[in-house]
Amino acid sequence: MIVIESLTKRYESMTAVDDVSMVVERNSITVVVGTSGSGKSTLLRMINRLIEPTSGRVLIDGRDTESEAGHVLRRRIGYVIQGHGLFPHRTVAENIGTVPRLLGWEESRIRTRTAQLLGALQLDPGQYSEKYPHQLSGGQQQRVGVARALAAEPAVLLMDEPFGALDPIIREKAQDDLLDIQRKFGTTIVLVTHDIDEAFRLGDRVAVMSAGRLIQYDRPEVLVTRPADALVARMTGSAERAMRLLSLTTAGEAALPFSACEAAADGVVVPTSASLREVLSELLWRGSECATVLDADGTPCGRLTVASIMARGRPS
Amino acid sequence: MRRAATILRLAALGLLLAFLLVPQRFAPLFAPLTAGGAPAIYDQGNLWTLALSHLATVLAACVGSIVIAVALGILVTRPGGQEFLPLSRAVVNFGQTFPPVAVLALAVPLVGFGEKPTLIALFLYGLLPIFENTVVGLGTCPATVLEAASGMGMNARQKLVSVELPLAMPLILEGVRISLVINIGTATLGSTVAAKGLGEVIIAGLLSSNMAFVLQGGLATGLMAVLLYDGVAALERRLCRTARID
Secondary structure (H helix, E strand, O other), rough: EEEEEEEEEEEOOOOOOOEEEEEOOOOOOEEEEEOOOOOHHHHHHHHHHOOOOOEEEEEEOOEEHOOOOHHHHHEEEEEEOOOOOOOOOOOOHHHOOHHHHHOOOOOHHHHHHHHHHHHHHOOOOHHOOOOHHHHHOOHHHHHHHHHHOOOOOOOOEEEEEEOOOOOOHHHHHHHHHHHHHHHOOOOOEEEOOOOOHHHHHHOEEEEEEEOEEEEEOOOOHHHOOOOOOOHHHHHHHHHHHHHHHHHEEEHHHHEEEEOOOOOOOOOEEEEOOOOOOHHHHHHHHHHOOEEEEOOOOOOOOEEHHHHHHHHHHOOO | HHHHHHHHHHHHHHHHHHHHOOOOHHHOOOHHHHOOOOOOOOOOHHHHHHHHHHHHHHHHHHHHHHHHHHHHHHHOHHHHHHHHHHHHHHHHHHHHHOHHHHHHHHHHHHHHOHHHHOOOOOOHHHHHHHHHHHHHHHOOHHHHHHHHHHHOOOHHHHHHHHHHHHHHHHHHHHHHHHHHHHHHHHHHHHHHOOOOOHHHHHHHHHHHOHHHHHHHHHHHHHHHHHHHHHHHHHHHHHHHHHHOOO
């Protein structure tokens, strides 16, 4: 758990971060979203003390981050930046082993961990360990950047626009991978982005920043249904807020008993992981009223009707 | 193409070694340049030992230049050292623009004749290329890579040793290469203040109007410079292959 208390960063002529307090729960993804100059990156960098705050403090699992040297603190916190920042003169394996080596791990442990992470990120260790960063594609470089940040099993992972340099299709894949990784390792992630869609896709909680201040910090659906001010409303897109709300719920969560509707033999079927937005779109496209939800094994586990989906598109 | 280059290199090295070890064999080549029965091959000293001490002087001065120039380059690229950049630059520029002959003339009264004044002149003369390349190399490390290094928890020294210097190494070596080559030639001047070196052959030739001496001293020095240039360039290429910056 990360507790941020009245964190402020003042430069001579401006206040980059202005009295921000928030609590980031364990094992969750918190996305900080804002325009450029909103102070979101500064806030993130004050968590690992790449930037020293003017006032306020940060507690990670109850421990004040000021209680140890900055570089020692940073070895316990994963950090991923836009454009990956891999060391060009080191192989993939050496890049990933950076923090474990700083911490003095044994070589055999580093090798095991490196292989495990490469596997988790769908990079074959045998094929990629000895490659240099310039021999990888943009998406692969980004994944190695994530692997390097996770190498020393940090409890906290900070990500600053980690997918900013990727093209849209690879970005979506990278976002899914991140959700998988988060589930697998249970890491507490704080991610900074200017992309509200990314924030909604990834965030268990979303913090909106503007001009150095924290405007609203809540679950994504609350941002849509009860925006704190006009800026948040504009950001979350008031014209399509119903759709955004639907995109936050999965078919599995909303599934009704089989008795809810009659499904045709060749009717619409959707996986439990599909969002209601996707299900509605599919129903509209097929001109159908009833969809069957399939679980991971492909067994039907429930139904969804247009009416039940529409009911979820309204603030409750 | 690469094989041809290797053969050429080995041929040049073989030629240089043969000339320095058994110079008398080359006498017929140089004889047409002599007049009045003067010797065709330098006979007042052993060419091999002269070449070795020439090389030793240059290398010793170069080691000094590397240590000081790289240290200065590191200093002025640290957060607290930037204010020293103009001063350091002025000092190394002075070392480069002040004529080595004048340095020799000034140094002799202080340290006497022999190797010492030559070492001082070469050391000063070789600083600039290494310093400038170190500053550029360290100053152009990609910002994202440096941020990542800090974010990983490297302290300032670890960042310098394991990220910045390796990334700057190809450029630093290029500076060393330029400095070495300039000084192989410049070191011939040392013979005017009694330093052992191939300059002795050239000066002897000038004093006795023996063009054969001048030419053989010049050729041996030139070949040595080309081979050194080539050797350091090969080292640079090896480093660049791994330390590729994308």
